[in-house]
Amino acid sequence: MAIWQFVGKRVANYFTVSTTTFRSLRPLINGDSSPVNIFGYRRFESSKAGQQLDLVSSDDDEEQNQGVDFPGGRVGFTSEMSFLHKSSKKRVQCYRVLDDNGYPLSSSQYQHVNKELAVKMYSGMLKLQTMDTILYEAQRQGRISFYLTSYGEEAISLASAAALSGDDLIMPQYREPGVLLWRGFTLHEFVNQCFGNRNDYGKGRQMPIHYGSKKHNYFTISSPIATQLPQAVGAAYSLKMDNKDACVVTYFGDGSTSEGDFHASLNFAAVMEAPVVFLCRNNGWAISTPVTEQFRSDGVVVKGQAYGIRSIRVDGNDALAIYNAVRVAREMAIKDQQPILIEALTYRVGHHSTSDDSTKYRPIDEIENWKTARNPVSMFRKWVQRKGWWSDEEESEFRANVRKEVIQAIQVAEKTEKPPLDYLFSDVYEEVPINLIEQERLVRETVKRYPQDFPKDVPM
Amino acid sequence: MASIFQVIGAATAAVSSSTSFDTKKFQLCSRRSVSERKSSFVVVKASGSNRIGSRADQLVTNAVATKADTPPAASKPGHELLLFEALREGLEEEMERDARVCVMGEDVGHYGGSYKVTKGLADKYGDLRVLDTPIAENSFTGMGIGAAMTGLRPIIEGMNMGFLLLAFNQISNNCGMLHYTSGGQFKIPVVIRGPGGVGRQLGAEHSQRLESYFQSIPGIQMVACSTPYNAKGLMKAAIRSDNPVILFEHVLLYNLKERIPDEEYVLNLEEAEMVRPGEHVTILTYSRMRYHVMQAAKTLVNKGYDPEVIDIRSLKPFDLYTIGNSIKKTHLVLIVEECMRTGGIGASLTAAINENFNDYLDAPIVCLSSQDVPTPYAGTLEEWTVVQPPQIVAAVEQLCR
Numbered sequence: 001m002a003i004w005q006f007v008g009k010r011v012a013n014y015f016t017v018s019t020t021t022f023r024s025l026r027p028l029i030n031g032d033s034s035p036v037n038i039f040g041y042r043r044f045e046s047s048k049a050g051q052q053l054d055l056v057s058s059d060d061d062e063e064q065n066q067g068v069d070f071p072g073g074r075v076g077f078t079s080e081m082s083f084l085h086k087s088s089k090k091r092v093q094c095y096r097v098l099d100d101n102g103y104p105l106s107s108s109q110y111q112h113v114n115k116e117l118a119v120k121m122y123s124g125m126l127k128l129q130t131m132d133t134i135l136y137e138a139q140r141q142g143r144i145s146f147y148l149t150s151y152g153e154e155a156i157s158l159a160s161a162a163a164l165s166g167d168d169l170i171m172p173q174y175r176e177p178g179v180l181l182w183r184g185f186t187l188h189e190f191v192n193q194c195f196g197n198r199n200d201y202g203k204g205r206q207m208p209i210h211y212g213s214k215k216h217n218y219f220t221i222s223s224p225i226a227t228q229l230p231q232a233v234g235a236a237y238s239l240k241m242d243n244k245d246a247c248v249v250t251y252f253g254d255g256s257t258s259e260g261d262f263h264a265s266l267n268f269a270a271v272m273e274a275p276v277v278f279l280c281r282n283n284g285w286a287i288s289t290p291v292t293e294q295f296r297s298d299g300v301v302v303k304g305q306a307y308g309i310r311s312i313r314v315d316g317n318d319a320l321a322i323y324n325a326v327r328v329a330r331e332m333a334i335k336d337q338q339p340i341l342i343e344a345l346t347y348r349v350g351h352h353s354t355s356d357d358s359t360k361y362r363p364i365d366e367i368e369n370w371k372t373a374r375n376p377v378s379m380f381r382k383w384v385q386r387k388g389w390w391s392d393e394e395e396s397e398f399r400a401n402v403r404k405e406v407i408q409a410i411q412v413a414e415k416t417e418k419p420p421l422d423y424l425f426s427d428v429y430e431e432v433p434i435n436l437i438e439q440e441r442l443v444r445e446t447v448k449r450y451p452q453d454f455p456k457d458v459p460m
Numbered sequence: 461m462a463s464i465f466q467v468i469g470a471a472t473a474a475v476s477s478s479t480s481f482d483t484k485k486f487q488l489c490s491r492r493s494v495s496e497r498k499s500s501f502v503v504v505k506a507s508g509s510n511r512i513g514s515r516a517d518q519l520v521t522n523a524v525a526t527k528a529d530t531p532p533a534a535s536k537p538g539h540e541l542l543l544f545e546a547l548r549e550g551l552e553e554e555m556e557r558d559a560r561v562c563v564m565g566e567d568v569g570h571y572g573g574s575y576k577v578t579k580g581l582a583d584k585y586g587d588l589r590v591l592d593t594p595i596a597e598n599s600f601t602g603m604g605i606g607a608a609m610t611g612l613r614p615i616i617e618g619m620n621m622g623f624l625l626l627a628f629n630q631i632s633n634n635c636g637m638l639h640y641t642s643g644g645q646f647k648i649p650v651v652i653r654g655p656g657g658v659g660r661q662l663g664a665e666h667s668q669r670l671e672s673y674f675q676s677i678p679g680i681q682m683v684a685c686s687t688p689y690n691a692k693g694l695m696k697a698a699i700r701s702d703n704p705v706i707l708f709e710h711v712l713l714y715n716l717k718e719r720i721p722d723e724e725y726v727l728n729l730e731e732a733e734m735v736r737p738g739e740h741v742t743i744l745t746y747s748r749m750r751y752h753v754m755q756a757a758k759t760l761v762n763k764g765y766d767p768e769v770i771d772i773r774s775l776k777p778f779d780l781y782t783i784g785n786s787i788k789k790t791h792l793v794l795i796v797e798e799c800m801r802t803g804g805i806g807a808s809l810t811a812a813i814n815e816n817f818n819d820y821l822d823a824p825i826v827c828l829s830s831q832d833v834p835t836p837y838a839g840t841l842e843e844w845t846v847v848q849p850p851q852i853v854a855a856v857e858q859l860c861r
Contacts, residue, residue: 169610203643212642219609220642224633230599231606231634238610241562241588264599271594427644428679430702433730435777 087298094345095325096315100374102382110324115389120182121162121319122384123398125154125377128178130402131187132350135194138410139208139354144194148209150175152317152349155376156281158182159322160249164330167246169235170218171228174209175281176251183216187402191409197416198459203427204419226252226259229278233265233339236274240337247275247333249326255286257300266307269339276339277329278309281316283348288361304341316346317376320383347374420459421447538721544714546688547577550695551615553724555585558613561699564591564600565617565654574619575655575714601627601652605634609646613699621656621708622668635704636679651698652706657748657798658846659711664834667842671708671775672804682775683729684708684747688718690773693727701729708775710748732779738768741792741856744783744809746772749796749847756852765856775805784817791822792859796847801829826855 067076097110104110113121132149139147150157157178164170170179177190192199194208201213202220212220219235222228232250239246256262257280269276280300284291297303304311310332314325322344329340347370351358358367372378384390421443425436432440447454541549555561563578569592572579582590593600597618604614618624624631631652639647658667671682681703685691691709698705735750736757745753750771757767768786772779787793793813797806806827813825828847836842 171606201643201645202641205643206641210641212645214642214645220638220646222634222638222641224629227602227630227634228606230596230602230630231609233599234603234606234608234614235610236606237588237591237603238607238612241612260596261599261602264594264596265602267594268596268599268603272591427640429681430639430647433777434780 086296087302091298092301092313094313094315095321096318097320097324098318098379098383100379102379102386104320104383108321110320111327113320113323115387117162118384118387119389121158121323122377122380122390124158124162124178124182125319125380126395126398127187127402128154128158128181129377130399131177131181131190131406134403134406134410135191135208136350136354138194143410143414144208146208146354147194148174148353149350150178152347152370152376153281153283154178155319155322155380156279156316156344156346157251159319160251160279160326163323163326164249165246166217167244168217168330169232169239169246169248170216171232171235171248171250172218172221173225173228173252173256173281174221174223175253177209177211179251180211180213180216180218183213183218185211185213185216185218187405187409188412189213191406191413192416195410195413195416196419197413198419199413199416200419203423205423205427226256226261226265228252229256229259229261229265230268232276232278233269233272233274236269236276236339237272240272240274245334247277247330249277249279249330251279251281253286254280254282254284254291254294254300255289256280257303258294263303263307266304266309266339266341270308273337274339275333275337277326277333278304278339278341279326280341280343281346282343283316283346285348285352285358285362287352287356288358290362299343299345301341301343304343309339309341311341311343313343313345316344317374317379319376319380346376349375418455418458538719540717540719541688542714543685543688543691543709543716543718544575544577546692546718546720547685547695547709548579548581550692551578551699552581552584554696554699555581555589558699560611561613561615562589562591562607563615563617564593564604564607566593566595566600566619568592568617573617575709575711578617597623597626598628598630601630602634604650604652605630605638605648608648608650608704609638613649613651615651615653615699618652618654620666620668620711621654621670622665624652624654624670625668625673627652628673631674631680631704631706632677636677639703640679647702648704649702650704651695652704653695653698653709655709655711655714657708657710657712658830658835658842661837661839661842662711662835663837667835669799669804669830670706672799672807674706675776675805675808679704680776681705681729682708683773684710684775686710686713686747686750686771686773688716689720690727690733690771692720693725694729694773696724696726697729700726705729708747712748713751730774730777730779732782733771733773734768734782735771736767736769738766738790740766740790741768741794741859742783742786742790743767743769743794743796743852743856744772745769745796746775746805747798749798752847752849753796753852756849756856759849759853760856763853763857765860767856772809778809778812780812780816783813784820787813787817787820791820793821793825794852794855794859795825795827795829796852797827797829798846799829800832801827802832804829823859826859828852828855 067074097104097108099105128150132151135144135147136149138144153175157176161179161182166183172179190211193202193211196204202210210221210223212218219228228250229252232248236248239248266278282291282300286294299313301311301313312325315321325342329342332338333340349367349371381390422440425432425440428436444460447460563581567574568578569582569587569590578590601616604616607614635648635650656668656670671684674680674682683694683698683705685694685707694707698707735754743753753769757769760767768790770782770786795806795809797804799805806829810825810827828851830845830847833845835845
């Protein structure tokens with residue numbers, strides 16, 4: 001720790017300027033030294049942003065020493081008129097632990113992951129991929145109406161979920177079923193929601209992939225983009241009031257960062273000092289809109305600083321990097337009661353959803369490249385296998401088993417009863433009000449009178 | 461007559477509202493309506509406001525025949541306060557009672573709220589529980605929804621109802637929907653409140669009647685308060701309800717004074733209020749228009765008519781039980797509202813009554829509402845967009861012919 005006192009303000013200034021300093025800090029060893037201490041000495045700095053930022057940069061022009069206490073803090077003056085650059089010359093660098101071949105970079109700081117955790121993470125990624133493949137096919141066969149895959153982003157959802165505790169509240173966008181998978185949602189539960197049958201926790205009221213599970217602290221997915229962001233801040237506010245040892249983690253894509261809710265949520269979270277981790281899956285595409293048409297800033301990570309939030313850019317295809325970054329972010333969020341922004345750079349290998357054909361707006365070889373060369377699952381596999389924790393036989397066996405399980409779950413779900421008619425009217429309010437009772441009665445009458453015009457398999 | 465209305469609070473018009481509820485009728489109401497809440501009722505005879513023109517008050521007290529079935533059972537004399545104070549009292553009592561109740565909105569904390577509804581609460585409960593938010597309505601409404609899903613009971617204040625148009629996405633797509641789409645796993649017991657309606661030359665953007673835009677959203681309940689008595693009761697009921705409730709206040713009614721009971725009372729969210737029982741015609745109204753109607757009622761009584769005035773209070777769902785009983789008695793309906801002609805509460809109410817009580821009507825329903833124009837700033841123009849008592853009198857005379 002003495003190093004920190006020596007380096008002191010210098011590093012402090014660098015730290016607020018860019019996250020590249022991270023790599024020049026003393027490397028973490030073997031998980032014993034708590035990484036939080038490294039950040040701990042700058043606790044509360046963000047909340048005193050206006051007051052404690054140095055007036056003087058490296059120049060010692062005496063004019064600069066005269067400042068004025070404007071509302072919001074003391075500001076120094078300069079006689080040189082210069083506009084801030086619209087972006088820094090160098091892009092914010094990306095934190096990674098493993099290289100393209102799954103070898104840990106020697107200089108990377110990361111906490112060691114044990115075999116159990118690594119295997120659980122990897123097998124979770126495989127399970128997610130297999131589940132996605134089969135359910136996508138099921139949609140193509142007309143068995144379910146819609147599906148959305150997580151190809152290319154398996155590492156983000158599984159590794160981030162692995163870094164959290166079960167008490168942390170998850171407010172997802174829609175491309176994070178991996179988090180739910182980690183938390184123990186069974187294949188049956190997933191498939192039931194996609195088929196909208198009687199066993200669906202959502203009681204057949206939402207489109208496929210709009211999962212929600214209170215017992216897993218996974219808030220029901222709502223289709224409009226970015227609506228979960230202010231809700232996450234509200235949930236964090238609730239945790240803060242109750243002083244809980246938990247945080248809220250909310251996921252969203254690059255497209256969501258254009259929504260007004262994104263900006264207000266970051267702003268609120270910073271002002272309120274709410275324990276939220278904002279995890280942006282910057283996968284390069286918002287349906288057919290590439291990020292170059294979405295924003296002109298250096299990605300999403302720089303926006304965090306604009307709101308006074310600690311931010312980091314992470315390689316989203318590197319499971320260990322995600323794991324470490326989320327773990328540290330979570331600790332910071334809870335201990336220091338402040339929001340953190342993580343930008344996970346990745347690529348959306350699949351189409352946006354089953355309603356999309358992405359080959360129409362992007363080159364096929366680009367998709368192929370990301371699918372093979374920088375695939376998160378294969379990158380992590382290399383690392384896990386090299387450690388001797390996984391083998392090719394286990395791989396094929398596991399894949400075959402999951403495939404069988406998913407197909408079996410589909411078969412069961414298809415045969416399961418659809419939700420009964422009264423599910424149409426319940427839960428609109430706490431108790432069914434008179435007008436809805438009346439409307440239900442009318443529906444039943446109509447169905448009784450014209451049974452041939454209505455589906456037979458809906459239980460009345 | 462219109463000039464009397466220029467007095468803020470417009471309290472001269474109404475106000476001898478004797479809310480005496482026949483207990484049997486009330487029990488029936490409870491069974492049929494959604495909430496099982498038992499409201500402890502105290503019969504209150506509200507006194508008129510001590511404002512200019514209170515001579516008119518005495519006129520009202522004498523002219524309006526009140527049917528008091530039960531003698532006033534109130535043991536304590538009660539206390540007098542203004543409507544915004546009544547709201548605050550209700551809010552404070554609920555915050556005291558349940559630690560999960562919190563308030564969020566612009567300037568609600570140290571400033572005490574733009575209309576002083578949350579004055580003093582931040583000092584008492586801290587600025588986390590009475591939270592000042594930055595100016596982003598969609599986002600702090602979303603915040604309230606997220607907090608509600610996690611176990612709190614937030615009250616979201618819009619500085620003016622019109623600003624809540626920015627929150628429409630969160631209210632429609634999430635607030636009203638998430639209890640349903642999550643299969644009942646997550647509930648959203650929020651109260652969204654704020655002042656709306658046509659004020660005193662506030663311009664079009666600050667004179668919105670949001671009830672017409674929100675009335676279609678499934679999953680929410682809407683109530684409109686009009687007196688300090690029902691403001692406090694509805695506020696408490698809304699907070700205790702597990703459904704999301706939108707409580708509509710009116711900018712011009714905040715300074716209404718009334719004597720309300722000392723003991724605790726909670727009103728029924730789905731119930732309409734019988735303001736003045738009568739025989740000839742049913743006049744349905746809510747919020748500020750209640751006072752215009754009562755003003756017109758004075759004139760009508762002098763001319764020999766006996767209007768029955770009902771303050772519908774519950775805008776979603778409509779209390780068709782009370783309304784239906786009234787229609788079965790009078791067979792004539794006049795709706796007086798502040799919403800626009802197209803797509804307002806009056807339009808929906810007309811449809812609902814026509815559907816359910818068509819057989820009982822002697823004449824088509826007449827609906828008096830504002831024109832389909834943005835509310836102008838100029839005082840005279842503004843006055844012409846709002847339904848005035850002479851129009852109400854004329855409409856009743858026409859109906860009863």
